[in-house]
Amino acid sequence: MSHAKPLGGSIFTPAFMLCLVLFVIGMYFLGVRFTDGMGAVANINGGFPWGIWVVYDVVIGTALACGGYALAITIYVFNKGQYHPLMRAALLASLLGYALGGVGAFIDMGRYWQFYNLLLPWHMNFNAVMLEVGLCVTTYILVLVIEFAPAFLERIGAHGVLKILNKMLFIFIALGILLPTMHQSSLGSFLIAMGYKVAPLWQTVHFQPLLALLTALTMGFSIVIFEASASQVAFDLPDETSLLSKIGKIIVGLLLVYLVVRFGEIILNGKVGYIFAGDKNSLLFLLETLLFIFPVVALLSQKMRQNSRVLLWAAVSMLFAGSLYRFNAFLFTYDPGPGYSYFPSVGEVMVTVGIVAFEIMAYMVMVKMLPVLHKEAHA
Amino acid sequence: MDRRTFLKTAGAGVAGAACISTVADARPNLEPAPEAVGMLYDSTLCVGCKACVTACKEVNDMTPVDRGDGHIYDSALDLSGDTLNVIKVYSDGTAAVKDSEENGFAFEKRSCMHCVDPGCVSVCPVTAMRRDPLTGIVTHHPDACIGCRTCMVGCPYNVPQFEYDNAFGRIHKCQMCNQEGLERINKGGMTACAEVCPTGATLFGPRSMLMEEAKRRMELKSGDNYNFPRGDISKPESYHEKELEADYQNHIWGEKEAGGTNVLHISAIAFDKLGMPPLEDRSYASVSEGVQHTLYKYMALPAAAMAGLTYVVKRNKDNHDGEE
Ligand code: SF4
Ligand code: SF4
Numbered sequence: 001m002s003h004a005k006p007l008g009g010s011i012f013t014p015a016f017m018l019c020l021v022l023f024v025i026g027m028y029f030l031g032v033r034f035t036d037g038m039g040a041v042a043n044i045n046g047g048f049p050w051g052i053w054v055v056y057d058v059v060i061g062t063a064l065a066c067g068g069y070a071l072a073i074t075i076y077v078f079n080k081g082q083y084h085p086l087m088r089a090a091l092l093a094s095l096l097g098y099a100l101g102g103v104g105a106f107i108d109m110g111r112y113w114q115f116y117n118l119l120l121p122w123h124m125n126f127n128a129v130m131l132e133v134g135l136c137v138t139t140y141i142l143v144l145v146i147e148f149a150p151a152f153l154e155r156i157g158a159h160g161v162l163k164i165l166n167k168m169l170f171i172f173i174a175l176g177i178l179l180p181t182m183h184q185s186s187l188g189s190f191l192i193a194m195g196y197k198v199a200p201l202w203q204t205v206h207f208q209p210l211l212a213l214l215t216a217l218t219m220g221f222s223i224v225i226f227e228a229s230a231s232q233v234a235f236d237l238p239d240e241t242s243l244l245s246k247i248g249k250i251i252v253g254l255l256l257v258y259l260v261v262r263f264g265e266i267i268l269n270g271k272v273g274y275i276f277a278g279d280k281n282s283l284l285f286l287l288e289t290l291l292f293i294f295p296v297v298a299l300l301s302q303k304m305r306q307n308s309r310v311l312l313w314a315a316v317s318m319l320f321a322g323s324l325y326r327f328n329a330f331l332f333t334y335d336p337g338p339g340y341s342y343f344p345s346v347g348e349v350m351v352t353v354g355i356v357a358f359e360i361m362a363y364m365v366m367v368k369m370l371p372v373l374h375k376e377a378h379a
Numbered sequence: 380m381d382r383r384t385f386l387k388t389a390g391a392g393v394a395g396a397a398c399i400s401t402v403a404d405a406r407p408n409l410e411p412a413p414e415a416v417g418m419l420y421d422s423t424l425c426v427g428c429k430a431c432v433t434a435c436k437e438v439n440d441m442t443p444v445d446r447g448d449g450h451i452y453d454s455a456l457d458l459s460g461d462t463l464n465v466i467k468v469y470s471d472g473t474a475a476v477k478d479s480e481e482n483g484f485a486f487e488k489r490s491c492m493h494c495v496d497p498g499c500v501s502v503c504p505v506t507a508m509r510r511d512p513l514t515g516i517v518t519h520h521p522d523a524c525i526g527c528r529t530c531m532v533g534c535p536y537n538v539p540q541f542e543y544d545n546a547f548g549r550i551h552k553c554q555m556c557n558q559e560g561l562e563r564i565n566k567g568g569m570t571a572c573a574e575v576c577p578t579g580a581t582l583f584g585p586r587s588m589l590m591e592e593a594k595r596r597m598e599l600k601s602g603d604n605y606n607f608p609r610g611d612i613s614k615p616e617s618y619h620e621k622e623l624e625a626d627y628q629n630h631i632w633g634e635k636e637a638g639g640t641n642v643l644h645i646s647a648i649a650f651d652k653l654g655m656p657p658l659e660d661r662s663y664a665s666v667s668e669g670v671q672h673t674l675y676k677y678m679a680l681p682a683a684a685m686a687g688l689t690y691v692v693k694r695n696k697d698n699h700d701g702e703e
Contacts, residue, residue: 039543110526131504
């Protein structure tokens, strides 16, 4: 039995109303997409078939939703039970992030009315990364629903069902670790098939899956820190810094591995020249690298890690670093050849903003109505 | 870190490293289909009349649209949801001399290259892109397609194009005039663009014969006379004799690029100037499938990982539940 409690309180706060407005605007543009075709809203074109709906909503959105995944590994594989209090909130954010990633993928599907072909064995192409990602993400969303179900069952007092579910939960927890490991690394494999269109600093045949997985994990841990700090301020909750500082230590370790692989690959393949080329790509690379290095430096000492402010800044930097890495690889430095360029339209951005606004609204409502967060201090 | 944790961490690391290091044994490129057909486009013969563009629109039922700007024919700038074939122009400086890189101009045909090891086929999750096992023609099947547009990012030539202006749009690409309902090749005919080409710049035929022809032309020098066939190289409708005005580049595009293509190009101008992409011999399909299959080894690895995870999670979860 968990000690989490619904926070209660009013739902229609100013923050909620602001999100609602953004959501409604997004839905308007989404409507246009369905009546007049994707070109009426999005600036995607013959050379840039994937715009921010794929790259932000799916590729980055799901990485930002890796908190549940990252914590599950820590708690259940590395046997660190003390992180339990953070788990529910992380699971909720993961569920919302992934569900909306799924929605993003669906609205971006040019022929969404045939989406079920993905599930028909005689259509499946097992060579395709997209098949694996599609199936894995769909299954993982269901797994997240089941993993989060206890919060709902506790609330409605369905203790019988809860007991049975608790006995079986370990299977879903294991799935909830396996599936993201698979599809988060596969997001990297997408880049391999894009070949020369991906700029040299981001193209590496052998390490693409590993880099994608490492950034997903670090982003997952960072979002746990970010959410915990943000909820603490927003909902006036007890300080979790001692727990979060240990997560900071994990992030530093993962980031060091990431940086060694990333730079090792660049040096071994003789691509250092691109870093100092002084063009758009080299600037983006330097910015991305700075954002990756900041958390390492900031969190290196035990003392700094105990400082909740430093911790939050480091987490935010890491979230930007991981997002920029994926934006750079999939979009900002993507070059399909002469004659094509892409910059998202207002409508396109508003659809994505609307989706994120919905995510925030749902989170605020759920923590008020369901036992997700902890009101007493612990650990 | 106690010993057990250390072992576990080390074990995970080794497993991960094993996955990554075996990635190198990707499969080799696919070989050309046994009865591969294709086209040979000779840029030096092309006069830029765009008869092939019009013919392509006609047979594929993409009748020219009047876009309200007074144009009665559609001379599209690039491939799109309603254009499967375009003739592009390279020009430099005064653009006075044909087939000269400096102060010259040249034409280039852009349509599906019908890759020997097609990226679009490899990345499509629902097998909506298919390579014909006999002819090697790459076809598209909208009844399967979900519109994810991975074929567009996976095609090195940006060939597949989606109808963005249609709420119920589909992917379009050149299917060598052999899609269901048209089937010009199955019926013993040739592609419409080759049929109408007045100079034989676009020549249809079996890939092997086209390759031999291309190699013969590589041997020619400017000033030589050569008898160029028109239509289908296996049964040419006519020939025309012409004196070569420029030397060919010693490069048959499509012999090796990314595993080769069934549509071959030759030219007097370097292909990067004509807008061809920077490709190596290895097909991206072979590399990415190798990585994917090594990581998943037909699901054996994920299954084993799942078994291990389930065990570890159950033990740790029981521990934690007991503590509470
Ligand atoms: S050129 Fe593009 S569309 Fe044509 S076969 Fe190759 S990958 Fe497929
Ligand atoms: S083969 Fe047919 S579909 Fe392809 S470019 Fe030529 S005319 Fe168009």
